[in-house]
Amino acid sequence: MDQFIRHSNNLKQNVNIIESVSSLSELAILGDQKESDIFDQFIEEKVVEEFVRILKSTKDTNIVNTILHQISMLITNIDKNIVVLLSLPQLNEFIIYNYDLNNEETQDYYINFIKILSNKVTKGNINLFFNQKYAQFPLLLYSQNFYNAKDNLTRTYTRHILLSILQIVQNSSNEQILLQYLQSYPFLQVLTNHISFMNELLLKWSKDQDYFHEELKNMYYFFKDLYNIAPYLADTLDNLFFKIIIQPIYQILQQKDENAKKQSCLILLSLFNAEVQFSYQLLLSILILFFSPEIPKIQTLQLELNYLPTKDPELVNQCIRFFKNFQKEVKDGEKSNGLLQSITQTISQVSYNAIFVKEIPKQGIYEALNSYGYIQKLNSSILFKENFLISDEYINNYLNEEHYNSILTVLETLTINKTLQFLSEFQKERFILDLFNVMYDEQPNLLNNLKNCQKIIQIVNYLLDNSDQNFIITYIRIKLLKQMEQHIQSQTIEYYRYFSQILQSVSEKNYEPFYRIPITHQIIRFMLLLDFSFQKNWLKNPFQKTFNPLTYQELQFNNGLVKLDNLQIITENINFHLDQWKLIFQQEQKQTIIFMNLINDEKLELAFNDIKEAENFKLEVYQRQQDSEQHVVSQLITQLQQLYF
Known part of the structure; x- marks a missing residue:
């Protein structure tokens, strides 16, 4: 115990910091295993809080790395008192602290800390990581900062953390509030970033299929698991895939750049051939586009591509204020008055209304939305209503001649992989009529040339x-x-x-x-x-x-x-x-x-x-x-x- 007191005093006086941090961590582990009094003293002396204080006051990289390493060692080796350790609010401050991640060693220590901490999340203790009152989940949010890391293993583990936590959410004690969190900002930005990264990967793959094949395959596996593990996110994912990947593809197909059109067509074929079980709604929407006069101007998620919400100064500042006031709130019962609600409960899909013209997230729109209710779900018909497929306004009279051949190439592939079989009888008939109407046109053109007509007959014959x-x-x-x-x-x-x-x-x-x-x-x-x-x-x-x-x-x-x-x-x-x-x-x-x-x-x-x-x-x-x-x-x-x- 004397040794513990000596190192604790040194830490408070900023003496021999590295040695004191390491020794106190070792003593805490020893106390958990053999001498409970030492571990109790470790908690009472608020040693972890001292770690945070030093972390925020130093610019010494060695000290920062030591603290990160030792807090990781504590989480790894504490067994009997792990719940006590995980319940410390200071752990979240280790997560949100603004480290110099340009330093590769610091980045490695931080990522390792995130990995170790995420492995401790279970259905029974997820409430220790998710603050229900303020709808805040720092571990999940900050772990996704590395979705586009240079290191392949880091990217893979980032996706693994997300899938693991999403799987734990179901049937947990906080399931309902967690599901609301997962369908609101800032988590929606996490999904946006992953799909944005996939879009960039698809563009690279279309130019060099051999080099990027494995990485693209890994992304497909990730989204396949994501759809399976979190079906409640299907509408959101549909919206994002359409906005980030599908819509730009169709804009390119309507241009005259043949190389760009070939690459876009290749991307579309890759999506259809993937093992990802994209929702019926998304696939139907893509088929509708084939016969639309233009790309519909639909309301979609207004989220930025490759934007890290954890780097938003407002989010960072509010997180810091929350954890700074946490102890004070516990002591005197003062309430934080929903300090973080302005950045965590902003929904992504809103109806057309003058109030919603502001940029999201931020306080202003949250207050407007909050007056309508706690949080709104995404509309189930987020892309297109089914009756658009049978609407007379969406016949093929307006098809763009420049990209119709590419469309038929995609449809030929869909007949091979049986994607078109999900159409109902009524939708199938409308779809066939749209194809027939191209052939039936009296005037020969690029759409109804004989080669295209042969393809149409093959597609229809399959259906x-x-x-x-x-x-x-x-x-x-x-x-x-x-x-x-x-x-x-x-x-x-x-x-x-x-x-x-x-x-x-x-x-x-x-x-x-x-x-x-x-x-x-x-x-x-x-x-x-x-x-x-x-x-x-x-x-x-x-x-x-x-x-x-x-x-x-x-x-x-x-x-x-x-x-x-x-x-x-x-x-x-x-x-x-x-x-x-x-x-x-x-x-x-x-x-x-x-x-x-x-x-x-x-x-x-x-x-x-x-x-x-x-x-x-x-x-x-x-x-x-x-x-x-x-x-x-x-x-x-x-x-x-x-x-x-």
């Missing part, structure tokens, strides 16, 4: 099952067939003269010959929409018998060098079908007949000896082509009518 038969047939009969009839009956649609070629290209999934002919694209899109219903046997294909059975007299021209056999032209060197070629009239060289291939613009010239014979040949070819077209048109209308029934 459909037998329960969708009536829905698809109804769409075809009400919208598609009527439009097809109008096209067929139009005299300007010359490509119906070789309708069978288009039908064959759809069957073989080979549209290369038609890419450069926009006028053929609409019928191909129509046939693509019909074809998968034929493949599923929901409708019978009536077009397989489309042919022209008409026969014509064989005619010869140019002394038999040119033959016209039904719809074929035969010469010594060439043989071609009239349905594939367009007859070009020219005034200058009346003895030369020019044909142009409708698919590849190849030209063929037939020279005649006599102008009159050339004219007769042209008239005969033109008449046969017209007869063939009219016959095919009548057949197609008849066959289309079969699909109505």
Whole structure:
């Protein structure tokens, strides 16, 4: 005991501080294990309070590091009296003290102290770390300062502390007030920082997938556990993911920078392929964006990225005032009048109102919010209401052409990993209609080019099952067939003269010959929409018998060098079908007949000896082509009518 008194006096007189701090810690541990009187004296003499006093009064790094090391040793080795030690309010002052963390050694001691202290938190003693009256949880808040530390192990342990404490919260004695704390400021800033770090990591990973692969995988595991351990944070996490990651991605996809768009698309695919079970609400919101005229201006968390609330002077000062007045309050019953409420009970999501235009957190907005109640929960429909998906205002008429191809690439991946299966039947039908409407657009554009239409059909085909038969047939009969009839009956649609070629290209999934002919694209899109219903046997294909059975007299021209056999032209060197070629009239060289291939613009010239014979040949070819077209048109209308029934 004499040794204890000597070191205690030296400490109070600032003599041999390092030796005294170390010796007193060793004696306290010894007292806990063998001599209870020594430990009792350690508490009565307020030795830990002296540690805090010296910590605040010295600039000697060695002393600071010694105090941090010894307080860690006390927490590690005190066993019988651990509850007494953990209940000391001065422990929180060790947490919030403004250390020089630029000093690597000090940072290591501080992080080690935080680790050791967090390992002592249990359901039974969490009330010792969380001050219910002032909604203050210094250990949880300050431990998250290292979310973006240079050292990978430190970052990992920071996330581990958060998950461990969140798991302990459930079924603890203070569960309700703790849940309120976890859904309010400043803890919301902790979540913001982690998602902000993940966003930065995703951007780096999109440029160097190999180097950042493991770190990104670790972050996905973290958020997977976070969603599972704390489902009550799902709305908040949805909001933050949307605001920090998803919304900027869509802003980039609408730009013209191809490299940026590729990186953004890669990030989106990575999120969908992650093992994180993102909420239904967030995934639905992302899908809605695909067909929105613009990124909705929604109310989201107004929190800064990479901002440490523990570095906020107001927060630090109020924490110091709280712990400074703690002993006085205990002695004379003076109340602190909610000293810290202004910085801990500010909510993140508020309704539109003039009072809420101030920056958060801070005292002003807290007072306004407090008049409405203690703390408000995040709105369950924080992103979008489900009925937006079926609203006529959100059809695809406003899709941005620049990023639609990227959207389809994402959707293709979603069909592979079965993400789209979470859609309800009604949502799925609306989603399919949005995809169909792109194909149905009369004017060829970047959205409904044939490559994109092929992707759309693959996506829709994946989504459909037998329960969708009536829905698809109804769409075809009400919208598609009527439009097809109008096209067929139009005299300007010359490509119906070789309708069978288009039908064959759809069957073989080979549209290369038609890419450069926009006028053929609409019928191909129509046939693509019909074809998968034929493949599923929901409708019978009536077009397989489309042919022209008409026969014509064989005619010869140019002394038999040119033959016209039904719809074929035969010469010594060439043989071609009239349905594939367009007859070009020219005034200058009346003895030369020019044909142009409708698919590849190849030209063929037939020279005649006599102008009159050339004219007769042209008239005969033109008449046969017209007869063939009219016959095919009548057949197609008849066959289309079969699909109505």
